[in-house]
Amino acid sequence: MLFHLPDPNTLYQALLDRDASYDGQAYVGVSSTGVFCRLTCPARKPKRENCTFYASVCDCIEAGFRPCKRCHPLEPMALADPMIATLLAALDERPAYRWREGDITRMGFDLSTVRRSFKRQFGMTFLEMARQRRLRDGFETLSQGGAVITSQLEAGFDSGSAFLKLIGKAPGTLAIDPLLYADWVPTPLGDMIAVSCKSKLHLLEFFQRKALQKELARLDRFAKGRLGLGRTDPGEQIKEELTAFFDGRCARFQTPLAYHGSDFSAAVWDALQEIPAGQTRSYAQLAQQIGRPSATRAVARANGANQIALVVPCHRVIGTDGSLTGYGGGLWRKQKLLEIERQYLPHPTKGSPHVTG
Incomplete structure (x- = not known):
């Protein structure tokens, strides 16, 4: 479905015009906010370079974007199925909570029915959706700095610790003077983690990759525990090159690479x-x-x-x-x-x- 959309410039003009003819057929993910919207969204329009267009809400969620609270792109699914509406509302109320199967059954829903419905509508289960949101929110929380991290962890929120667990770090152990910097990279095929030093890219992986946690742990050892969060020139370069790749403009990557292998x-x-x-x-x-x-x-x-x-x-x-x-x-x-x-x-x-x- 990704490839039947009009070209991005046409879709961006439709976004500026709030063209209702694309409603339900095209959506925009905004990298600067982490949300996705209908093209008719009344919110202030984002810059063109921050926009990626998708053919379905499933693609938007798989890419790691959250639904906009102004235009409510998930509303048609919620209206079609009260069970989905209830669970999405619960997730909005407790985005940092570590949802489990028991929580779903305690709400009176059948697990297999919930699984099928969410898979059909969004291409992922409710628990997968909750985990992805928790991880992305955790990264954004950690990126804001120590005071926010401490207050959220003390308040019992799990989003920050979820991302810390992914990168194999305990609260308070992220390097404040890193040698390697981890950054979150949204793409049309899902969120990625990039790790770079100030001169080279060391890792670029989809965060669902099973080996990711071990790879990050190895890089942390390589950096003698100085793995932190932040942006670098190679990290920004790879984001620009990935955007060009998915937009169909260029398939060449020129970001300097650091190999870790024989x-x-x-x-x-x-x-x-x-x-x-x-x-x-x-x-x-x-x-x-x-x-x-x-x-x-x-x-x-x-x-x-x-x-x-x-x-x-x-x-x-x-x-x-x-x-x-x-x-x-x-x-x-x-x-x-x-x-x-x-x-x-x-x-x-x-x-x-x-x-x-």
């Missing part, structure tokens, strides 16, 4: 960056490319150990039989990324078949 792994990651956008390779082809044709399994392991997603495009490696194979960010994201990158394929001249490798 020389063999580094060779694999360099080879991955040589695969043009829109093309794919098998593990065997990649092993041949680096001059180690018998090292297919080692290549696969290095591919899986990559912690700079999209920039080091491990999603462009597929099975010899054409199957997608595994992807730490989820196979659905791998499929979406490959679909996005088809727009970057050069158009073949008439009569000349195009070969994608």
Whole structure:
């Protein structure tokens, strides 16, 4: 659905015009506020560079945005199902609470019914929605500084501690003079975590990746405990390049990278960056490319150990039989990324078949 939308400039003009013809068909996520809106929202219009457009509320939520309290983009779903309305209202009242299955049953709802309804409407369960909101709110809370963190933790709120748990830190242990800075990066395919020093990008991962917590712990050890929060030049550069990538303007990433792996792994990651956008390779082809044709399994392991997603495009490696194979960010994201990158394929001249490798 992401690709049937008009171009972003057309949608931004529709946002400025509050064009009602797009109601229910297009939504805008605003990176500066973390909310998503209908295009008819009466709120003050955001800058163009802060806007990403989506075809459904499911896409907006998956990307980590919260619904706007002015235009209420979830209202149609809530009106269609009182159960959804009740649970969404409960989440709004207690966004930092760690919701569990028992809370749902105590409200008188059947777990399987709730799960199916939320999956159908939003592409995720209620508990997944609550956790994602808690993590993002936690990051924003921590970014505001120590006084806010302390007061929220003392008041029993869980959002700050939820994000601290993700990065493997206890309250009060975030470095105030970091060597590595963690930052939250919204994208059309979901929120990502970027970790960078002042000169290079060390990590870029979707926060749902199972290995993320271990990767962050390793980086914290590498930095001798000096992992903190904040923005850097490489961190801002990768945000701009990701925006251009998803907008269809450019598939080249030039942010300086810092590898954390063996020389063999580094060779694999360099080879991955040589695969043009829109093309794919098998593990065997990649092993041949680096001059180690018998090292297919080692290549696969290095591919899986990559912690700079999209920039080091491990999603462009597929099975010899054409199957997608595994992807730490989820196979659905791998499929979406490959679909996005088809727009970057050069158009073949008439009569000349195009070969994608």
